[in-house]
Amino acid sequence: MTTAGSPLVGSSGRGRVGRRRARNRERLVSAAAELMAEAGVEGVTVSAITERADLGAGTFYNYFQSRDGIVDAVVAGAVETLGQRLDALTQGMADAAEIYSSSLRHLMRTAVTDPLWGRLVVRLGIAHDQLIATLGPRARRDLLIGVDSGRFQVPDVDIATAITFGALLSAIHAHLGSDQASDPSGVFAESLLRMVGIPAEEATEITQRPLPPLPSLEEARVILGGDAEG
Amino acid sequence: MTTAGSPLVGSSGRGRVGRRRARNRERLVSAAAELMAEAGVEGVTVSAITERADLGAGTFYNYFQSRDGIVDAVVAGAVETLGQRLDALTQGMADAAEIYSSSLRHLMRTAVTDPLWGRLVVRLGIAHDQLIATLGPRARRDLLIGVDSGRFQVPDVDIATAITFGALLSAIHAHLGSDQASDPSGVFAESLLRMVGIPAEEATEITQRPLPPLPSLEEARVILGGDAEG
Structure with a gap:
């Protein structure tokens, strides 16, 4: 699970104790992320987290106030940082269809290449x-860029947002339950481009373009300026 | 929660004991459905179910072997019976777009009119x-009717199926979290019709047609013949 944990640890100068604390926190977050992917949020207990992280049972509360606190940290590490990298990638793109397509393809591809993240x-x-x-x-936001530029025709932006979000999670779930041989990123994005009014042939073409790689979190923060510092 | 419970109770002649058993089972299923809507499957315990149903703690195991058993019964009562009623409604329809649209509109409308079902x-x-x-x-099945008849253009039926399912649940979630003043059934179905290749104007027209009412479960079973008996 490369997307969780490490982004939460800053690289500012720290003593030995500070580095150990950062390492312990990262181990707890990684352990919680694994357990949540296996059993869901409900199945994760503080004792299971410390056991998986091979840390003393009481250690947990040096870093987090509650189970909810570490769940938040896992989601922040796994999803918020990916969101910032997507923000940086798409910031320089002019066409709403390319923005929407690139984000959807990268989100789906992350689930393909990192099934733990997908689960x-x-x-x-x-x-x-x-x-x-x-x-x-x-x-x-990405849907509104398309609507405001006249590129997308969307009967209701809130419904289209909900559909996009639910479609992503459900398509990831279907992919993880399949033989996983193929990468569904392109056809997934193609279906949603059609939904927002891009003609079928153009939707195919856009989603088959070379996909620019995601910037790292550090590169993303440079691109986005200071705004993305959490 | 009108869709759960009662369909599971047959109307065949029973004595007083049989009627009481049917009533108790229905109370347990209804209680479990309420608790699941409030707290999710994980939050439901056997003791919480019997307490909500106002039955003795041991009564549960006269009717179900485990918590999973009653969860299955709740889903069967709440979703499978609705599926059969949709099957019966759409069986006589010739146009794939009308079938898909009617099913999606009724599913969303059920969540609007019965928020407990939606939750x-x-x-x-x-x-x-x-x-x-x-x-x-x-x-x-409904997507394949469209593909086979040439009415839908779908790049990948499995992805489109996953999108349809995830979009439905996510749009219901968004609706339940909104002020709930409007009925999003039409624009929801419109968005998905566009995804499968129906031109925008036609998608609007199809999803604004009068929506034929759902047959009752009893009517549905007559329409579908003996196949739907569970």
Whole structure:
């Protein structure tokens, strides 16, 4: 699970104790992320987290006040940082269809290349407040760019946002339950481009273009300026 | 929650004991449905169910072997019976776009008119096996009718099925979290009709047609013949 954990640890100068604390916190977050992907939020207990992280049972509360606190940290590490990298990638793009397509393809591809990440977001589910608070506004923003530029025809932006979010999680779930041989990123984005009014042939062409790689979190923060520092 | 419970109780002649058993079972299923809508499957315990149903703690095991058993019964009562009523409604329709649209509008409208039902399916979520096993194949069948008749252009039927399922649950979730003043059934179905290749103006027209009412479960079983008896 490369997307969780490490982004939460800053690289500012720290003593030995500070580095150990950062390492312990990262181990707890990684352990919680694994457990959440396996059993969902409900199945994760503080004792299971410390056991998986191979830390003393009481250590947990040196870093987090509650189970909810570490769940928030996992989601932040796994989804919010990806959101910032997508923000940086699409910031320089002019065409709403390319923005929407690139984001959807990268989100789906992340689930393909990092199934633990995919299982995590599926287990969190469409009703998880922090997940929808992280991805929902970005989907809505990208849809509005298309509507405002006249590129998209969307009967209701809120419904289209909800569809985008639910479609992503459900398509990830279907992919993880399949033989997983193929990468569904392109046809997934193609279906949603058609939904927002891009003609079928053009939707195919856009979603088959070379996909620019995601910037790292550090590159993203440079591109986005200081705004993205959490 | 009118869709759960009563369909599970047959009307065949029973003595007083049989009627009491049927009534108790129905009370347990209704209580479990309420608790699942409030707290999700994970939050439901056998003791919470018997307490809500105002029955003795041991009564539960006269009717169900486990918590999973009653969860299955709740989903069967709440979703499978609705699926059969939709099957009966759409069986006589010739146009794939009308079939898909009518099913989606009725599913969304059921969540609007029966928010307890809506909360139940949202809480079950896109990863719930029995929910996807009930709704998924029906969505796939309806999409294939469109593809086979040349009415729909769908790049990947499995992806389109997953999108339909996830979009439904996510749009219900968004609606339940909104002021709930408007009925999003039409624009929801419109968005998905566009996804499968129906031109925008036609999608609007189809989803604004008068929506034929759902047959009752009893009517549905007559229409479908003996096949639907569970």
